[in-house]
Each structure stands twice: as C-alpha cells, then as structure tokens.
Amino acid sequence: MFQVSGEGMLMVTARAPTNIAVIKYWGKRDESLILPINDSISVTLDPDHLCTTTTVAVSPNFESDRMWLNGKEISLSGGRYQSCLKEIRQQAGDVIDENKGICIKGEDWQKLHVHIASYNNFPTAAGLASSAAGFACLVYALSKLMNVKEQYELSAIARQGSGSACRSLYGGFVKWAMGNDVNGSDSIAIQLARETHWSDLVILIAVVSSHQKEISSTTGMRESVETSELLLQRSQNIVPKRIKQMEEAIRNRDFTTFAKLTSADSNQFHAVCLDTSPPIFYMNNTSHRIINCIERWNQSEGTPQVSYTFDAGPNAVMFAPNRKVASLLLQRLLFYFPPLPGDDLSSFVIGDQSILQEAGIGSMKDVQSLSPPPETKDSKFLSKHGGSVSYFICTRPGRGPELRAHGDALIHPQTGLPK
Amino acid sequence: MFQVSGEGMLMVTARAPTNIAVIKYWGKRDESLILPINDSISVTLDPDHLCTTTTVAVSPNFESDRMWLNGKEISLSGGRYQSCLKEIRQQAGDVIDENKGICIKGEDWQKLHVHIASYNNFPTAAGLASSAAGFACLVYALSKLMNVKEQYELSAIARQGSGSACRSLYGGFVKWAMGNDVNGSDSIAIQLARETHWSDLVILIAVVSSHQKEISSTTGMRESVETSELLLQRSQNIVPKRIKQMEEAIRNRDFTTFAKLTSADSNQFHAVCLDTSPPIFYMNNTSHRIINCIERWNQSEGTPQVSYTFDAGPNAVMFAPNRKVASLLLQRLLFYFPPLPGDDLSSFVIGDQSILQEAGIGSMKDVQSLSPPPETKDSKFLSKHGGSVSYFICTRPGRGPELRAHGDALIHPQTGLPK
Structure with missing residues (x-):
C-alpha cells in the first residue's frame, strides 16, 4: 500500500x-x-x-x-x-x-x-x-x-x-x-x-439540465435555521420518528416503507427550503415532472413501485426494488425525457447499462418507439421533454472507501506533482 | 333595485x-x-x-x-x-x-x-x-x-x-x-x-402561462390535512401569531410588516403543499423567477419594496406601497417577462394602465429598451423569458358587493333567459 x-x-x-x-x-x-x-x-x-x-x-x-x-x-x-x-x-x-x-x-x-x-x-x-x-x-x-x-x-x-x-x-x-x-x-x-444486505436495490439518477444558479447547501441550511418556522418541528418531532422507521425498513428490506419515507422526507426537506426567507428552490419544472410521473405510476399500482429523492439541486435519485421494476422506470423516464436527436444512447444512459437491455432498449429507435405509460390516460400528461434530462446513471448500493493499487496513483512519484 | x-x-x-x-x-x-x-x-x-x-x-x-x-x-x-x-x-x-x-x-x-x-x-x-x-x-x-x-x-x-x-x-x-x-x-x-383605509396600495397580478393541469384546491387541501406532517404546526402555532401581526400591520398601514408576512405566508402554504403526499406543486419556473426577481430587489434595498403571494396556481399577486414603487416593479417585470413580438402592450398590461405611464412605458419599444434592474450584477440573472407571463393586471384594494342598475341585467326580462 x-x-x-x-x-x-x-x-x-x-x-x-x-x-x-x-x-x-x-x-x-x-x-x-x-x-x-x-x-x-x-x-x-x-x-x-x-x-x-x-x-x-x-x-x-x-x-x-x-x-x-x-x-x-x-x-x-x-x-x-x-x-x-x-x-x-x-x-x-x-x-x-x-x-x-x-x-x-x-x-x-x-x-x-x-x-x-x-x-x-x-x-x-x-x-x-x-x-x-x-x-x-x-x-x-x-x-x-x-x-x-x-x-x-x-x-x-x-x-x-x-x-x-x-x-x-x-x-x-x-x-x-x-x-x-x-x-x-x-x-x-x-x-x-x-451493501450486500439489500443487493437487489437499483438506483437511477437523472442529471437534470439547469440554467439556474442554486444557493449552496451551506448558505441554504443556515438561512433555513434562521428563518423557517417549520424546520424545528421537522428536526425535533418528525425526523426522530422517521429515523426509527427507516432503520427498521432497511433491516427488513421493506421496500414499501423505505420508498414512502424516502419520497416524503425529500419533499419535506424541500418544503422547509420553501419556508425559508428568502425561499430556496432546488427543484425545477423537470424535477416536478419526474415526481409527477412516479407518483402517477405509484398511485395507479396502489403501492410504491419506485421512490425518489432530491438533494440541493434539480437532479432526481430514484430507487427501484429490483432490475425488473428499474427497467419499467427507465422506460417511463426515457419516454418523457428522451435524448435530443443526434445524442448517443450509450452516453445518455451510463453506469450499469445492462438495465437498458433489461428494458429492451438497444438503440435510439427503441427509445422513439416507447409506448406511453399505461397509467397515463389524460393526454395532458403525454408531452415529452427532450433534452431536459442531460443523462441518466444506473447504479446500486456500493462499498465504502478502499485503497487502490500504485498504478492508480494521481501523483508522479518523482516530481510529487499531479501526473 | x-x-x-x-x-x-x-x-x-x-x-x-x-x-x-x-x-x-x-x-x-x-x-x-x-x-x-x-x-x-x-x-x-x-x-x-x-x-x-x-x-x-x-x-x-x-x-x-x-x-x-x-x-x-x-x-x-x-x-x-x-x-x-x-x-x-x-x-x-x-x-x-x-x-x-x-x-x-x-x-x-x-x-x-x-x-x-x-x-x-x-x-x-x-x-x-x-x-x-x-x-x-x-x-x-x-x-x-x-x-x-x-x-x-x-x-x-x-x-x-x-x-x-x-x-x-x-x-x-x-x-x-x-x-x-x-x-x-x-x-x-x-x-x-x-379599502379607503390604505388607498396607496397598488396590486399587480402576473397571469402566468402554464401547460400543467393543477390539482383543485378542494382536493389539495384535503390531501394536505390527511398527509402533511407540517400543516398542524402551521395552523395551530404559526398562523394565530401571524393573524395578530397582520391585523396590526393593516391597522398601522405598516408596509414592511405587511410585505414580510404576505410573502412568508404564501411560501409556507406552498411548503405545506410540497409536504403533502403526493406532493402538490402550484408554482412553476416562472413563479420561482418572479419570486427571485423580487427577493433580489428587496435584499439589495435592505427592506421589502414589494411583496408577493400565490394561490393554488402559478399566478403571482404582488403588492407595492404606492404608485412610484409599483412602476419600478412593473419595469422589472416587463424587463424579465416581456410580451411576445407582435403582442399589443394595451392588452398585455390591463386594469389601471396609468401605472404604465408612471413607469414611462408607452410602447413596445419602451419595453424593449428597459435597462436591467440595477441590483442584478450576476449575468446569470439577466435572461429574459418572453411569453412566460400571459398578461399583467394593475389593480388596488376595492369595494365589496353592490347592486347594479337594471341596464346591467344579464337576464332578459321577458324570457327569463340569459340575454
């Protein structure tokens, strides 16, 4: 080492x-x-x-x-x-x-x-x-x-x-x-x-295009502490309860509870941001559309198929209980948020690309011929938003820090400077 | 009668x-x-x-x-x-x-x-x-x-x-x-x-273009009552305090307090909507941009120049303490949200159009030559969004219901049917 x-x-x-x-x-x-x-x-x-x-x-x-x-x-x-x-x-x-x-x-x-x-x-x-x-x-x-x-x-x-x-x-x-x-x-x-405890879990990240400059999380949370009248209620009375429920959901690999808590807690965090003065918006129209797409699906099935969470920015991080459901999610997301014409599928969906195969999508043509999600009856919800997601990353729960081999070193052993 | x-x-x-x-x-x-x-x-x-x-x-x-x-x-x-x-x-x-x-x-x-x-x-x-x-x-x-x-x-x-x-x-x-x-x-x-108690107050409404179908307020508030963990804190502990403060602000024509409470309470209402399951979004990117424009201005002046409030939809209702400040607000809004080329100014700003004159805006050319707001230093905040506001309404506090003359009747006195 x-x-x-x-x-x-x-x-x-x-x-x-x-x-x-x-x-x-x-x-x-x-x-x-x-x-x-x-x-x-x-x-x-x-x-x-x-x-x-x-x-x-x-x-x-x-x-x-x-x-x-x-x-x-x-x-x-x-x-x-x-x-x-x-x-x-x-x-x-x-x-x-x-x-x-x-x-x-x-x-x-x-x-x-x-x-x-x-x-x-x-x-x-x-x-x-x-x-x-x-x-x-x-x-x-x-x-x-x-x-x-x-x-x-x-x-x-x-x-x-x-x-x-x-x-x-x-x-x-x-x-x-x-x-x-x-x-x-x-x-x-x-x-x-x-990570091996719940190895079926699939994580899909939508990197959302944004032209807005967001407030840093350091500044944002300071302003929330100073001005939000709802934050204390959250931190003192709501989160302690949710922590216990989430620990149990993870212990039992209970996806329904895990999913409900994950989405609800993300929404509550962004609610506190909105309750801050001046208000903080991290999610944009694309973030809202991703949430609406998932909520319509979950509502139509009666139980959460997938869940979502957003940090201090517009990107969505989504959880699916297994590869099959992840592929159904990816189909929906690619239907609503396709790449722009001329984009390359292999750089539009990165990470574990085998989820693409699971979804039966091998080319841009397959993306174009995706059917609308069956839960979407109202034509109001059928408009596509090409280009509003920059790319997707398919991943999973992973390992902690580890040492790497000498060959991976980023510093030159003679000069002491970056390679 | x-x-x-x-x-x-x-x-x-x-x-x-x-x-x-x-x-x-x-x-x-x-x-x-x-x-x-x-x-x-x-x-x-x-x-x-x-x-x-x-x-x-x-x-x-x-x-x-x-x-x-x-x-x-x-x-x-x-x-x-x-x-x-x-x-x-x-x-x-x-x-x-x-x-x-x-x-x-x-x-x-x-x-x-x-x-x-x-x-x-x-x-x-x-x-x-x-x-x-x-x-x-x-x-x-x-x-x-x-x-x-x-x-x-x-x-x-x-x-x-x-x-x-x-x-x-x-x-x-x-x-x-x-x-x-x-x-x-x-x-x-x-x-x-x-209404005569505070007759200087000017109210500006931005009717925001939207392609989203919003949940009705009846359904929305029912779901908030059922699922938001923050709503009770708001209704029981926060609103009673704000009602007293707002009554006093109105009594004293204290615009600073009125403005702070108005914006904060609008944001908290939308925060509760976000804390609802499934979350409710009434404001869109345009609504967020209007808020950011006003907050930047208020911050740069150190005290609220104007305030905003949003109901169950993306339209902004803004308050200015007098005609002079209202004209400064209208200049900012027309800079960021100009009409589309070919639109007519007299149908883009309706209601009390004398605020347009107060702002020195008599034609579409005047709108095009508006300078960026002086508080806007970061070029990130200079992009214009033509067409994202459908039109503006300039108005003021007004009278309650009143009877109208016979000539205004909408029913035909012989047939009993609409005219």
Missing part, C-alpha cells in the same frame, strides 16, 4: 463513494464543527459509477500543503480543509519500515507537508455530492498514509470537511448520528447494513 | 369582487360545512378590474332553478350550490309592494324557482379566484332579491359555496374567523378595514 520513491516520497491512493440521503440532513447546530440538528440516513452509491480517487503523498522536500482537483490546483486555506488536516495530523501514528528506510514518528507529521491530487469520475458541478466523496476520500487516504489507529474517529474528521462526507466512510446503508457532545465527538457515522 | 316585468318576474343584478389571501386558508376541519383549520386574512380586489356580475330572477313561471355562467348553462345539482340555495331560502323575508302588485311571503321562496346568470370580467380558468367572486355574488344577489334581513349571516352562507367566497362579501381588508361552533355559525368574515 505504501509507495516510496527515489526522493523518499511516501504515497497512498484511495477511492471513496458518494452517498444519497434518504432521511435528510438540513440544518446545523454548530457551524464550524458541522454538527447537525437531526440524525440522517443515506445509501452509499457504487464507487464504480460515482467516486472520488485521491492520492496523498508526503516528502521532506515538500514546502507546503498543496492540492489539485481534477488536475487544477486549488487552495487549501479554507477552514474546512484546515480542520481536516489539523485533526488527522493529531491522530497520526508512527510509520516505520526499516527495510525501506522509512521512519516517521507520530509527532513528525506536524512538520511534514502533503501533496494531494483528487479526481472525480463524474462531473464535479453536476450536484452529485462531490464534496461528500471528496472529503471522505481525503480523510481516508491521509489516515492510511499517516497510520491513524482509531478508524472509527475518521467520520468525525470528514464531517468537519463536509457534513455528509462522514456518511461516505462506509458502504451500504449509513446513519449519521447527530450526537450530543458540544465538541462533536459523538456526531459520527454508523453503518446500519452492508 | 327590483324590477318587475310583464310576466311578474322580479330581478336583481349585483357584482362582487375577488379577493387574495395574505394569510392563507389551507385545510378544512369540516368538509361539507367548509369550516377551516385556521383564520385567514385577505385583500379585496377592485371589482372594476376583477369581478363577477350576477343577475338573479324569480317568477312563478320558472319550473326549476337554473344557472348560466358566461352564457353557458351549468348544473346546480352540486352540494355547494344546493347548500347556498337552501340556506338563503331559509333566511328569505317578505317582498311586498302593493303599488307594483308584488306579494311574496318569506315562506313562499321555498316553492319559487330562480334563474341565475353570471359573468366574470376576467378569464374564469386563469386561477383568479373566480369561485370566490361567483359565490359571493350569488349569495349577495339572492339576499337582495329575497329581502334577507340578517346581512351578517351572508358570509356564513357564501362560505358553504366556496370557503374564500365569504371574504368577498366585504371590501378592503377582511378576516375570515375560523370560529368554534360545530355548525359553523361563527365561521364568518369580518371587515378589518375599508
């Missing part, structure tokens, strides 16, 4: 997944420690489709901490990076390998500088929780480089980079317990179940 | 205003009596710009109750019409004029049939509270025809036609007290102030 170059450079490469909350985090009780006002629960997404890869390197020759994101140097001076770097150095252990001539004592890390190179396998600006994967990966990689013993403390460190990053330190189904401690030591992530 | 034709027909014509709630009514505690779960407050709109005109006629020759809306016969068999007709007949008094040979005893009204013709001076389907004006006008006109003594009971009758209709029985600023009585006798409208 460790790599030593000619210049005495030590390097670790890791990747970490994104996650999508099914019971939402919205509102901090402590802005700088990033302590939330309620528990939240998320599903970790398969890193094969959505992940951050990060290489961290240390060398006595490095003159300062530096970082590159997708090849471009970015500043580490922000409080959130500084908190993570400071906290992880405090936990650093000895790294000694006499054969390789390495001897770094725990306290040495305070003086050594690191170089960090990070890369997302998905568009950073698309609103797909890149900061969650990014901070989880940074903290995980540094903990391996610095031989941090207390792995369970990592989520409390990643949390200080980006709240939801703490949940990306585990695979499968994860709870972020809000905790009580004023210093945040018990505001940590806990794995509820591994 | 009474008109007797050769066939012994008696006729009354009246008009009644629409109203816009500034503290919203959403949710019934009794579906058939239409008793709300919280008080609401509205502003009555000038009937010169938005009103229903209704003629009611009675004759011993009429064989059944019949009604025509905008010239087309509609059924009176619905429970809401039946409730209003039944209740008003119970209150009916003697109509005796020996000179004219009229003698109808109070109890006679139970056997006599009425013909009703009604006409809106604005598009019925545009989501401009046509049912409020319609039921208020129907009940008011019948009360005059039937010589109902207890005028204060009319609002409780109109309420059973359409909840918000009770508020259209008064001009100016009106509270609908939810009441406690199980039979609804104290769920009535009360005038807080006449």
Whole structure:
C-alpha cells in the first residue's frame, strides 16, 4: 500500500463513494464543527459509477500543503480543509519500515507537508455530492498514509470537511448520528447494513439540465435555521420518528416503507427550503415532472413501485426494488425525457447499462418507439421533454472507501506533482 | 333595485369582487360545512378590474332553478350550490309592494324557482379566484332579491359555496374567523378595514402561462390535512401569531410588516403543499423567477419594496406601497417577462394602465429598451423569458358587493333567459 520513491516520497491512493440521503440532513447546530440538528440516513452509491480517487503523498522536500482537483490546483486555506488536516495530523501514528528506510514518528507529521491530487469520475458541478466523496476520500487516504489507529474517529474528521462526507466512510446503508457532545465527538457515522444486505436495490439518477444558479447547501441550511418556522418541528418531532422507521425498513428490506419515507422526507426537506426567507428552490419544472410521473405510476399500482429523492439541486435519485421494476422506470423516464436527436444512447444512459437491455432498449429507435405509460390516460400528461434530462446513471448500493493499487496513483512519484 | 316585468318576474343584478389571501386558508376541519383549520386574512380586489356580475330572477313561471355562467348553462345539482340555495331560502323575508302588485311571503321562496346568470370580467380558468367572486355574488344577489334581513349571516352562507367566497362579501381588508361552533355559525368574515383605509396600495397580478393541469384546491387541501406532517404546526402555532401581526400591520398601514408576512405566508402554504403526499406543486419556473426577481430587489434595498403571494396556481399577486414603487416593479417585470413580438402592450398590461405611464412605458419599444434592474450584477440573472407571463393586471384594494342598475341585467326580462 505504501509507495516510496527515489526522493523518499511516501504515497497512498484511495477511492471513496458518494452517498444519497434518504432521511435528510438540513440544518446545523454548530457551524464550524458541522454538527447537525437531526440524525440522517443515506445509501452509499457504487464507487464504480460515482467516486472520488485521491492520492496523498508526503516528502521532506515538500514546502507546503498543496492540492489539485481534477488536475487544477486549488487552495487549501479554507477552514474546512484546515480542520481536516489539523485533526488527522493529531491522530497520526508512527510509520516505520526499516527495510525501506522509512521512519516517521507520530509527532513528525506536524512538520511534514502533503501533496494531494483528487479526481472525480463524474462531473464535479453536476450536484452529485462531490464534496461528500471528496472529503471522505481525503480523510481516508491521509489516515492510511499517516497510520491513524482509531478508524472509527475518521467520520468525525470528514464531517468537519463536509457534513455528509462522514456518511461516505462506509458502504451500504449509513446513519449519521447527530450526537450530543458540544465538541462533536459523538456526531459520527454508523453503518446500519452492508451493501450486500439489500443487493437487489437499483438506483437511477437523472442529471437534470439547469440554467439556474442554486444557493449552496451551506448558505441554504443556515438561512433555513434562521428563518423557517417549520424546520424545528421537522428536526425535533418528525425526523426522530422517521429515523426509527427507516432503520427498521432497511433491516427488513421493506421496500414499501423505505420508498414512502424516502419520497416524503425529500419533499419535506424541500418544503422547509420553501419556508425559508428568502425561499430556496432546488427543484425545477423537470424535477416536478419526474415526481409527477412516479407518483402517477405509484398511485395507479396502489403501492410504491419506485421512490425518489432530491438533494440541493434539480437532479432526481430514484430507487427501484429490483432490475425488473428499474427497467419499467427507465422506460417511463426515457419516454418523457428522451435524448435530443443526434445524442448517443450509450452516453445518455451510463453506469450499469445492462438495465437498458433489461428494458429492451438497444438503440435510439427503441427509445422513439416507447409506448406511453399505461397509467397515463389524460393526454395532458403525454408531452415529452427532450433534452431536459442531460443523462441518466444506473447504479446500486456500493462499498465504502478502499485503497487502490500504485498504478492508480494521481501523483508522479518523482516530481510529487499531479501526473 | 327590483324590477318587475310583464310576466311578474322580479330581478336583481349585483357584482362582487375577488379577493387574495395574505394569510392563507389551507385545510378544512369540516368538509361539507367548509369550516377551516385556521383564520385567514385577505385583500379585496377592485371589482372594476376583477369581478363577477350576477343577475338573479324569480317568477312563478320558472319550473326549476337554473344557472348560466358566461352564457353557458351549468348544473346546480352540486352540494355547494344546493347548500347556498337552501340556506338563503331559509333566511328569505317578505317582498311586498302593493303599488307594483308584488306579494311574496318569506315562506313562499321555498316553492319559487330562480334563474341565475353570471359573468366574470376576467378569464374564469386563469386561477383568479373566480369561485370566490361567483359565490359571493350569488349569495349577495339572492339576499337582495329575497329581502334577507340578517346581512351578517351572508358570509356564513357564501362560505358553504366556496370557503374564500365569504371574504368577498366585504371590501378592503377582511378576516375570515375560523370560529368554534360545530355548525359553523361563527365561521364568518369580518371587515378589518375599508379599502379607503390604505388607498396607496397598488396590486399587480402576473397571469402566468402554464401547460400543467393543477390539482383543485378542494382536493389539495384535503390531501394536505390527511398527509402533511407540517400543516398542524402551521395552523395551530404559526398562523394565530401571524393573524395578530397582520391585523396590526393593516391597522398601522405598516408596509414592511405587511410585505414580510404576505410573502412568508404564501411560501409556507406552498411548503405545506410540497409536504403533502403526493406532493402538490402550484408554482412553476416562472413563479420561482418572479419570486427571485423580487427577493433580489428587496435584499439589495435592505427592506421589502414589494411583496408577493400565490394561490393554488402559478399566478403571482404582488403588492407595492404606492404608485412610484409599483412602476419600478412593473419595469422589472416587463424587463424579465416581456410580451411576445407582435403582442399589443394595451392588452398585455390591463386594469389601471396609468401605472404604465408612471413607469414611462408607452410602447413596445419602451419595453424593449428597459435597462436591467440595477441590483442584478450576476449575468446569470439577466435572461429574459418572453411569453412566460400571459398578461399583467394593475389593480388596488376595492369595494365589496353592490347592486347594479337594471341596464346591467344579464337576464332578459321577458324570457327569463340569459340575454
């Protein structure tokens, strides 16, 4: 796992997944420690489709901490990076390998500088929780480089980079317990179940085209805490109940309850955003149309076939209980939100493309000849909106962070700079 | 006021205003009596710009109750019409004029049939509270025809036609007290102030183009009562406080408080709609853009210049403290939401068109040469959306229902049918 170059450079490469909350985090009780006002629960997404890869390197020759994101140097001076770097150095252990001539004592890390190179396998600006994967990966990689013993403390460190990053330190189904401690030591992530516990679950993401500039979630949740008269009711009385119900639904692989809670909690989070002054709109007409499409289907079947959730942006993340239902969902979505003429199907539906085959769709012509969903009787609901979804990603619950082979390193072992 | 034709027909014509709630009514505690779960407050709109005109006629020759809306016969068999007709007949008094040979005893009204013709001076389907004006006008006109003594009971009758209709029985600023009585006798409208109390106020309505079919407010509020976990918090703990604050703001003509409460309460009502299962969306991208335009302006000035409110549809109703500020608002709205090329300015801004002159806009060319609002620094917010507003209506607080001259009658005095 460790790599030593000619210049005495030590390097670790890791990747970490994104996650999508099914019971939402919205509102901090402590802005700088990033302590939330309620528990939240998320599903970790398969890193094969959505992940951050990060290489961290240390060398006595490095003159300062530096970082590159997708090849471009970015500043580490922000409080959130500084908190993570400071906290992880405090936990650093000895790294000694006499054969390789390495001897770094725990306290040495305070003086050594690191170089960090990070890369997302998905568009950073698309609103797909890149900061969650990014901070989880940074903290995980540094903990391996610095031989941090207390792995369970990592989520409390990643949390200080980006709240939801703490949940990306585990695979499968994860709870972020809000905790009580004023210093945040018990505001940590806990794995509820591994990804293999509910392996039938299929996750479909619609990346929605948007020309609106959205308010950041940090600013948005601060304004909600300050001005929404409904948020406290949610965080104190509604979420605690839903957390218990969601834990049980996941334990029992009870898709009906899981789906109802997921959609209802997403809608309530966006309701609180609307109740904020000035009001916050993350969903747009396309988001609303996706919801209406799913709700009409679910209503016609009498029980939830699929569910949806939206974070601080217009993208929809949808859950289906199995591949068969996922293919029925994909048929509906492609009917309403087809690619633009000239688009390529294989770049319009990415990730686990076998769902396309399951849906019997092999070409653009198959998309064009899709029938209207049978539950759609009113012709008002038959208009198509080509181009309003940029692309779809088919994925599933996935693993937590893991180390990668030397060949995946993003930093050049001689220069200490991004490859 | 009474008109007797050769066939012994008696006729009354009246008009009644629409109203816009500034503290919203959403949710019934009794579906058939239409008793709300919280008080609401509205502003009555000038009937010169938005009103229903209704003629009611009675004759011993009429064989059944019949009604025509905008010239087309509609059924009176619905429970809401039946409730209003039944209740008003119970209150009916003697109509005796020996000179004219009229003698109808109070109890006679139970056997006599009425013909009703009604006409809106604005598009019925545009989501401009046509049912409020319609039921208020129907009940008011019948009360005059039937010589109902207890005028204060009319609002409780109109309420059973359409909840918000009770508020259209008064001009100016009106509270609908939810009441406690199980039979609804104290769920009535009360005038807080006449329209002349705050005559500087200018009201601008944007009729927003929409291709979506919205859920009716009756169905929507039933589903909110059944499924929203936030509605009770709103109706029990938030609205009572806001009602007191709004009453005081109106009393003091305190525009800052009035504006903050109006916008916040509209947003909270739509938040509750989103928290409903399935979620209800009444506002669309255009509605969101109007809100963002106003919020950016208010934020840049540090204090609310104007406020907005949305009912069960995408139309915006905006309040300005005076004509000067209203003209600044109209300039902003016409910059972002210009008419389509070929549209006529005089049919794009209707109602009190003198606000256009106040804004220095006399032609389509003036609209095209409007400068971007000075608070708009980010070019992201400069895109125009021609055609997304169908037209604007400039109006003001207005009078309650009133009788109209014989010449305005909508029923032919010989045939008893619509003219």
